Amino acid sequence: MDFCFSPEQEQFRQEIRQFLADNVTDALREEIAVSGHSPGPLGKAFLRLLGEKGWLGIGWPREYGGQGRSMIEQSIFYHELDLQDIHYGNLTITSLAMTLIKLASEAQKREYLPRILKGELEICLGYTEPGAGSDLASVATRAVKEGDGYVVTGQKVFTTGAHYASHIWLLARTDPTAPRHKGLSVFIFPLDTPGVTVRPIYTMEGIRTNEVFLDQVRIPASAMIGAPNTGFYTIAVALDFERVFIGKYTKIRRNFEALVRCCKEPGDDGRSLYDDPVVQDQLVRLHIDVERLRLLCTKTAWLIDQGKVPNAEASAQKVLASELEQRLADEGMRILGPRALLEYGSPHVPMQGYLAQSWLLAPMMKFGGGTNEIQRDIIAQRGLGLPRG
Amino acid sequence: MELDFTPEQQQIKDAVRRFLSRECPPSLVRRMREERIALPRDIWRRMAELGWLGLPFDESYGGSGGDWVTLAALVEELGRACDPTPFADCVLTCGWLLQDLGSEAQKQRWLPPLIEGELMLSLASHEEQALRDAGEPPTTLRKGDGGLRLSGRKGFVENAADADFLLVSAVMDGTGEPCLVMVAPRAEGVELIALHSLAHPNLYEVGFRDVALAPDQLLARGPDLPARLTAALDRTAAFQSAAAAGGARRVLEMALDYAKERQQFGKPIGSFQAVQHLLANAWSEVETAWLAAYEAITHLEADLPGAADKVAVAKCASNETFVRTCFSAHQVFGGMGYMWETDLHLWTRKAKEIEMACGGIYPYRRRLAASL
Numbered sequence: 190m191d192f193c194f195s196p197e198q199e200q201f202r203q204e205i206r207q208f209l210a211d212n213v214t215d216a217l218r219e220e221i222a223v224s225g226h227s228p229g230p231l232g233k234a235f236l237r238l239l240g241e242k243g244w245l246g247i248g249w250p251r252e253y254g255g256q257g258r259s260m261i262e263q264s265i266f267y268h269e270l271d272l273q274d275i276h277y278g279n280l281t282i283t284s285l286a287m288t289l290i291k292l293a294s295e296a297q298k299r300e301y302l303p304r305i306l307k308g309e310l311e312i313c314l315g316y317t318e319p320g321a322g323s324d325l326a327s328v329a330t331r332a333v334k335e336g337d338g339y340v341v342t343g344q345k346v347f348t349t350g351a352h353y354a355s356h357i358w359l360l361a362r363t364d365p366t367a368p369r370h371k372g373l374s375v376f377i378f379p380l381d382t383p384g385v386t387v388r389p390i391y392t393m394e395g396i397r398t399n400e401v402f403l404d405q406v407r408i409p410a411s412a413m414i415g416a417p418n419t420g421f422y423t424i425a426v427a428l429d430f431e432r433v434f435i436g437k438y439t440k441i442r443r444n445f446e447a448l449v450r451c452c453k454e455p456g457d458d459g460r461s462l463y464d465d466p467v468v469q470d471q472l473v474r475l476h477i478d479v480e481r482l483r484l485l486c487t488k489t490a491w492l493i494d495q496g497k498v499p500n501a502e503a504s505a506q507k508v509l510a511s512e513l514e515q516r517l518a519d520e521g522m523r524i525l526g527p528r529a530l531l532e533y534g535s536p537h538v539p540m541q542g543y544l545a546q547s548w549l550l551a552p553m554m555k556f557g558g559g560t561n562e563i564q565r566d567i568i569a570q571r572g573l574g575l576p577r578g
Numbered sequence: 579m580e581l582d583f584t585p586e587q588q589q590i591k592d593a594v595r596r597f598l599s600r601e602c603p604p605s606l607v608r609r610m611r612e613e614r615i616a617l618p619r620d621i622w623r624r625m626a627e628l629g630w631l632g633l634p635f636d637e638s639y640g641g642s643g644g645d646w647v648t649l650a651a652l653v654e655e656l657g658r659a660c661d662p663t664p665f666a667d668c669v670l671t672c673g674w675l676l677q678d679l680g681s682e683a684q685k686q687r688w689l690p691p692l693i694e695g696e697l698m699l700s701l702a703s704h705e706e707q708a709l710r711d712a713g714e715p716p717t718t719l720r721k722g723d724g725g726l727r728l729s730g731r732k733g734f735v736e737n738a739a740d741a742d743f744l745l746v747s748a749v750m751d752g753t754g755e756p757c758l759v760m761v762a763p764r765a766e767g768v769e770l771i772a773l774h775s776l777a778h779p780n781l782y783e784v785g786f787r788d789v790a791l792a793p794d795q796l797l798a799r800g801p802d803l804p805a806r807l808t809a810a811l812d813r814t815a816a817f818q819s820a821a822a823a824g825g826a827r828r829v830l831e832m833a834l835d836y837a838k839e840r841q842q843f844g845k846p847i848g849s850f851q852a853v854q855h856l857l858a859n860a861w862s863e864v865e866t867a868w869l870a871a872y873e874a875i876t877h878l879e880a881d882l883p884g885a886a887d888k889v890a891v892a893k894c895a896s897n898e899t900f901v902r903t904c905f906s907a908h909q910v911f912g913g914m915g916y917m918w919e920t921d922l923h924l925w926t927r928k929a930k931e932i933e934m935a936c937g938g939i940y941p942y943r944r945r946l947a948a949s950l
Contacts, residue, residue, distance in 0.1 A: 568858035
């Protein structure tokens with residue numbers, strides 16, 4: 190048993206660090222801080238640079254242009270990005286590409302993976318509908334076979350990224366007569382296909398998401414991922430990967446360390462917030478749970494390297510991370526007092542407004558990617574073998 | 579990175595589990611509690627025959643100098659079996675301290691019988707103001723006719739009446755120099771007072787009134803002794819984190835089995851979301867507690883920087899998780915886990931025993947507060 194990174198992995202970390210030191214500018218960080226989930230021009234250029242370096246597919250097989258390294262190495266890469274405040278919630282790379290590698294046809298892999306690697310192709314998720322949230326099997330968008338293709342009609346909501354993505358990864362009903370979750374299929378197609386309309390929705394945190402209307406959208410049969418009517422399985426795999434990357438450790442660790450630094454700044458009387466044992470105790474409890482999250486993230490990456498799709502572990506990671514992020518933001522603000530309410534760009538803002546931003550984002554983290562209640566159902570039923578209700 | 583046991587370690591772990599389920603079933607744990615006794619010596623000797631007691635010790639003393647993950651796997655299984663043995667106290671703490679601090683002659687004399695299961699040691703280092711009468715001095719050694727004499731009082735000594743020797747911490751009269759001595763509990767001037775704990779079944783307060791010691795009963799002395807004692811307890815705490823993770827996992831499995839079988843409203847209670855979420859939370863906690871324990875143990879074995887902080891995280895995470903998992907299991911079992919003749923409460927007691935051991939949780943939280 191060995192919890193340490195190998196010398197080769199440490200060397201890879203140094204290589205990434207050097208690259209980031211050479212290429213990450215304050216302007217890029219600034220753009221990412223203010224642009225939410227929509228990458229600006231600097232972000233897009235940086236993504237292409239990573240693509241040229243081959244670092245978008247670190248853990249992918251070599252035959253699809255990846256580097257054939259381990260998932261541990263891929264997670265080292267994301268860790269180092271996060272340390273530079275480059276927070277890429279890029280599900281195209283972290284979740285969908287992984288799913289394509291596992292489930293797509295050879296032709297689809299050759300079509301999509303190289304373009305994803307180059308940073309040319311970004312995919313948004315078309316799962317949620319007004320009537321299908323946690324109960325995703327009740328999706329009503331229809332894809333009807335017509336000639337050598339399908340005609341798609343319906344409505345999606347909370348389609349984050351649809352206004353800048355090139356493609357949509359869509360869950361639709363292909364067999365209305367089959368039991369609910371056995372009549373669904375997954376398709377991938379360009380968002381500029383005629384009949385697709387994207388409209389903005391603004392969230393509580395200020396970030397844009399979208400609703401997507403699909404009106405008689407004609408797509409080829411080759412747009413289908415996996416066999417017909419196996420879409421529920423396809424998205425289960427994609428969601429397991431997604432949860433691994435939603436529940437990332439580094440950003441939380443980084444915010445935690447920034448909070449500790451902030452607490453240690455001496456006040457007028459020379460004493461700091463950290464001198465208060467009540468504050469120390471809260472921070473130590475948070476630290477222990479951040480450590481728990483780090484270990485679980487390590488475990489899921491290691492499981493992927495063993496050729497497994499982390500399932501209960503991925504759900505546990507997502508629950509732990511989202512609830513810890515909320516607790517860290519909430520308790521951190523309580524410790525710092527009223528100035529913690531100040532947002533990025535305000536005078537006197539502590540920690541560049543991270544706590545305030547994270548506090549507003551936290552409710553979404555607890556339901557995005559599948560509510561934490563659904564995650565606990567997954568752990569109980571798929572992981573622990575408890576009977577369905 | 580490798581987060582699993584080697585096949586050989588797994589094999590040993592499985593064998594330990596089989597032995598414990600046969601020789602140390604919950605009925606034994608309950609009997610020891612009811613009769614307030616230490617583990618029967620014949621079971622301890624069989625553990626010695628299997629080589630368990632020699633794992634931490636050098637081959638020159640009859641040990642096997644095993645790797646720490648194998649040792650941790652053994653300790654995890656002990657925790658799983660609600661550990662009725664004195665392994666943590668006698669082997670991990672006292673035996674290892676003897677190897678750390680004793681003279682070559684002392685080690686040659688005492689370690690082989692300890693490894694063979696013939697010598698039982700218990701640590702007597704706990705001394706707190708609340709247990710002392712007003713004005714009573716701390717445990718002290720003074721030079722008397724022909725040797726040293728020990729006076730004072732220690733609390734929370736496990737299996738003291740069954741031990742062959744107690745390792746007693748004391749200060750030298752006049753100089754205040756910290757010392758560690760070996761004292762036979764049956765020696766003249768030693769008084770054993772049984773304590774009644776909700777956790778350890780066989781616990782004592784031990785009084786020493788001018789107890790005469792031979793020179794070779796002085797095990798160690800010097801200003802660095804308290805730090806070395808702390809380091810030894812740290813090591814025990816790291817291994818006991820694996821015991822806590824093992825105990826928690828067993829309790830979770832008991833609750834899962836019960837939730838799948840117990841019917842109410844015409845369905846297994848494990849099909850209700852409220853119960854599922856309780857158990858899903860417990861599982862996530864147990865997984866991370868287990869990882870924290872083994873990370874601490876491997877870092878401590880390799881003497882990596884920051885290992886002491888890993889131990890603190892492991893101690894806090896695993897010990898608190900063990901207690902919370904027991905509480906969750908009680909909630910699942912309801913009345914069926916609350917009766918004396920049911921087993922769950924044996925683990926609940928063990929969870930609090932482990933938490934309180936090696937200084938309890940708070941010193942470890944303070945350590946983390948100092949290093950953040």
